[in-house]
Amino acid sequence: MEQTSQLTKALLKNSNNPSLAWHFFKHLISSPSSSSKSYHKSIPTITQILISSKMLLELDQLHQLILLQPPDVSRSSLIALTQASAKSGLLDKALNQFQSLRSNFPNQPPSIYLYNVLLESSLKGNRVECVSELYKDMLCSGIKPETYTLNLMISFLCDLGHLEDAQILFDKMPIKGCHPNEFSFGILISGYCKAGLSLQALELFDRMRSFGCSPNTVIYNTLISCFCKEGKVDEAEKFVEKMRESGFSPDVVTFNCRISILCGAGKVLEASKIFNDMHSNDDLELPKPNIITCNLMLEGFCKERMMEEAEALVEAMKGDGVFTTLESYNTWLLGLARNEKMLEARAVLQEMIEKGISPNIYSYNILMDGLCKEGMVSDAKLMMELMKSNGISPDAVTYSTLLHGYCKKGKLIEANNILHEMTRIGSFPSTFTCNILLQSLWKEEKILEAENLLQKMNERGYSLDTVTCNIVIDGLCKNGKLDKAIEILDGMWNHGSAALGDLGNSYIRLVDNTNERKKCIPDLITYSTIINGLCKAGRLDVAKKKFIEMLGKNVTPDSVIYNTFIHSFCKQGKMSSAFRVLWDMEKRGCKPNTRSYNSLIWGLGSKGKINEIYQLMNEMTEKGVYPDIITYTNLIRSLCEGGNTRDATSCLDQMLQTQIQPDVSSLRSLIKSFCKAGDFEAAQEVFAIGLSICGHKAVLYALMLNELLVGEKTLEANAMFLAAIRRGFDVGGFSYKDLIERLCKEEKIKEAHSILHKMIDNGYQFDPASFIPVIDAFGKSGNKREADELAEIMMEMASNGWKVNKNHYKEYNEKKLKRGTPQTDGSDWQTILHRDDGSGTVVKALKRVQKGWGQGSISTLQPQKSEIPDYWEDT
Structure with missing residues (x-):
């Protein structure tokens, strides 16, 4: 024992020189004259020295040396080595060492403690397969799990979302000879709360007393947070009172949970009230806000664009001397950038540097993102250079932000240069980033460059997804290559993104595999793009076939697709078909919107059916869909073209009364109509209205x-x-x-x-x-x-x-x-x-030229009873 203690001390003394410590230990353990038993208790010490120094090759050598020792020494040394490796996060090494232990000593299973250490390390490393295998091995070896072991397994099942299995294992704990403790309850309650199942969590909470367990502050806080997250604010408040009644004082974590959830739900005023009570109301004996509380509140204010309140909070934090952390500054930088206050954000960055708080890469990325969104890409590039000069290397987010900025400005050469720079330094962009550049290339009709980018994405092993295929399909549709776009759509169902492979000269040819197909199948956007392209080209019959196909593939159409058909039928003068689309839309539970009705009003107006327009407008308002400026502009145009200029003027008056401001398009038809009729005085008044409203x-x-x-x-x-x-x-x-x-x-x-x-x-x-x-x-x-x-x-x-x-x-x-x-x-x-007069003059001017609608009240237009198997064909 004394010799071992001296060896351990010698190793620790030479820990600053790990190579010397290792050679010293290796010499002793390899010496024939030495007693191996004397040194096995120093295994954890030398293992920790090797791991801390990242001497992993030497760690493997230690593993081999241990295997050469006598069996009794080898076994205990392997257990010590495995435990040390697992606790240090070297799970693969630990599992390899554990395998040696099980192979060399099959009839001597290790203790439950070693299994617990390995299970815990596997959970931390998110190694699902290892957890299952270790637990099976433990049971097969006849090792009885203890409460700690089962708690680990319950945590493992909760993380996987297998709450029913976790509950079953929890219920079997007494059968397995283990008594659930407060941690067992806490783990399962937390699992239910993360899944948004507050009722099940509460039911489990109520069972704690029957097992002789008392809830702790963590469990109370978990449930309070869950209630707030689900919008059950009243339940959360009652639970806070229940917590007090049970002898627990809500701590700052409790209040931080409530404030975080309320701010996340947009209820910043409610969160602010709690924050103010914490800050000033000593009578309630509430905990004082900490830096996390302040940061949460600051983030909430910024998110809801309450910048005056946010600025006041920052000043208060500075006054209290707590606005000193990098997290606080980054929260404030993000708030300013999101609210388009880039000058103030730059000043904050300068303030950080002056106060000795070094901005990190997240700080710079926030500013670059804000600058790019404001179109200030050159400034964002300078910010990246400043970052480099301060010793911070740009990451994939930095480059992607700049690339997106260049694409937004249409500067595709610069965007491509950024992509090359990323790959040159080994910072590979995500598929999302490449898709942004790909979309910009198609938009600028740089088809060859888009093909080359796709080729490079394939060569580098990027997983081309549905978005990639949608971008290519959209580009083909806009370039008139509809048949090729349809070919890709059809191929996606069977071949995934490999459907891109037969597109032309230099397009990629991907391997057709099952995983790729699962990730890359047509979605609503795919069909919407194809149908829109076909309708614009006047190929409505093919568009309808694709619509039927998407229904058969269980892709639910949205209002965009229906509106595309309605607009196309109206454009072709097929009003019966357009109305059938509207009724089919309602039948399938897709609510028509203003755009749906605007297309129909435009189509009816083109045919001079003014009465039907009034009926349709009555119907849309009854269904809670209200006219907008386009609705009224279409109606005014139709009235003027039909010679009902006075009624059109009354329509303009109604726009003003409903707070819808006319634009030049709304006034154009009226002015032209009055002038055509030779009523220049009335045209003069409408022109005056235009000056007053439009400037x-x-x-x-x-x-x-x-x-x-x-x-x-x-x-x-x-x-x-x-x-x-x-x-x-x-x-x-x-x-x-x-x-x-x-x-x-x-x-x-x-x-x-x-x-x-x-x-x-x-x-x-x-x-x-x-x-x-x-x-x-x-x-x-x-x-x-x-x-x-x-x-x-x-x-x-x-x-x-x-x-x-x-x-x-x-x-x-x-x-x-x-x-x-x-x-x-x-x-x-x-x-x-x-x-430059105002609305008062406008109304007076209108009174001089209007005579009312002149049409009376007309009953709502009722749809004809019709099935839809013909898919909206005119009869």
Whole structure:
């Protein structure tokens, strides 16, 4: 014993020089004169030294040396070696050593303690197969499990989700001679709670007393957390009271559980109330918040965009001196980045560095992700360089974030370079990352590059999934290769992603195997993409066949697919078929949405069926689907095309009353309709509404100007165009050349000349050919000098790329002023163009032009009784 103690001390003394310790021990154990029995108790010490120094080859040598010792020494030494290896996490080594033990001593099974150590190590390493084999070996060896052993097995079964088996084993514990303890109950209760089965957990909790077990704080906290997670806040509060009644004071962990779950459920105000009570209400004897509590609350505020509260909490934490951890800073960085506050986030990063809190890779990845989402990819690249300069190597997340950012900006060359850099340094992107780049390549119609990427993904052993196939199918559909897309869809059911193999020149050919097929079968998006492509191409018969196929494959269609069919039938004028789709949609439990009805309203409007539109709108509101701006825009268009302009105005009034703001599209039909009818006063009022609601937009001015020209309201058009110039609008969308030519034909030369004058004064570049009608008009009227001077400016402007020499024009302008400045029109339009009034004026304007719907109330349109085997064919 004394010799062993001295050896152990000598080994520990030389632990800083593990190589020397090993050679010393190996010399002693190999020496023929030494007594092996004297050294086996030092096995754990030398094993720990070798493991700590990562001398795994020497550990294997120790294993072989032990096997050479006498049987009684070898057995005890193997047990010690196996235990030490298992406790250090070297499970494979421990299992190999255990196998030697069982092979060399088949009739001397090890103790239950060694089995427990190996079982626990297997559980920590998530080695399911090892747990099962060890437990079977233990039972076959006649070793009776103890309570600790069965607790490990119950934990193992709970982790696998086999709660029924765990419960059976728990119930058999007394039969096996083991009495369940509080840990047995705690493990199974935790398993039920993780599975969201709070009732079963509570039932087990109530059984604890009958086994002589008392619940501890951990069990109470587990149940409280489960109640909160399931939204049973009242039950959680009652359980907190029950915890107090049982003599347990809820600790900070209890409250952290509640706050975490409430914040996760979006109930941040409720969590904040608990947090404030903990912080300030001493009468309730609540635990004070710790740093975890504060971080949870900060994360909750940021998640719900309550940034003022979040900032106040950060300041309070700084005031209390607890805002000092990396986790707190990262939580705050993530909150700022998610709320698009990147300047503040950068300042926080700088603050971290100044306070000596080194940002980790997660900190930088947060900032890079935020910058990329804001489109600031160059800044994100600089952030990655800063990370490198601070000694932190980018990981797969860093590169993937940057790659996604470049793809979003359409910078595919840079994205591809990032992919190459990742693979060069051995940081391989995930399939998800490659799919992002693949989708971007298809979007930019870089088909060859997309093929090459797929080839590389296959060469590197990436598991191509359904998403990959969907991206390829979408790209083929958008490039008009529908038959090839259908071929891939059909092949996916039997060959998985191997269906991509026959796509063309350089596409991959994957091995057809069972596992791949399971992971890569068509889903709802696959069918939705194919059906959408077929409908857009007008191949509705093939689209319907694919729809029937997906039903047969138990792929449930959603509103997107139904809406695709409804829109396509309406586009082809097959309204009966479109309505059959709507009824089939409802029959299958898929609720129609606003888009469904908008397509039908558009289709009915194209056929002039206004009464049916009103019926359909009544029906949709009765079903809880409410009109949006597109609904009203389609209705207004239909009414105007049918000559019911007054009713369309009433429809505009209804939009305003229901707080739906019209846009230029909503107003376009009304303005055009009034102008076509020669009612320019009403058009003027609608235009005024547009200015009030939409603002002074160039597209609105262009619409009104073009209609005035068509209606030969030249002076009004002139006043409007001059107003547009004053506001600095881009005149590209205006018919300014037609306006100048019309003014000249009507012998309003000064006004036409004034337009050129204003455009030059305001720095516009415009077509020099606009001078020609004015020059001709001056020439015909005998103003040869004006005509010549304008012709000279026109030629100079044409030669300078549509730019006027300012000095030359200034001289001409001074001469012109001496001869008199042309006057602009001062009509009523000037009043409208200069006012920025609000909704009050809008409503008054409407009252002047509307006369009501004029259609009366019409009963709801009822669907015809019809089965759907024909799949929506028109009769």
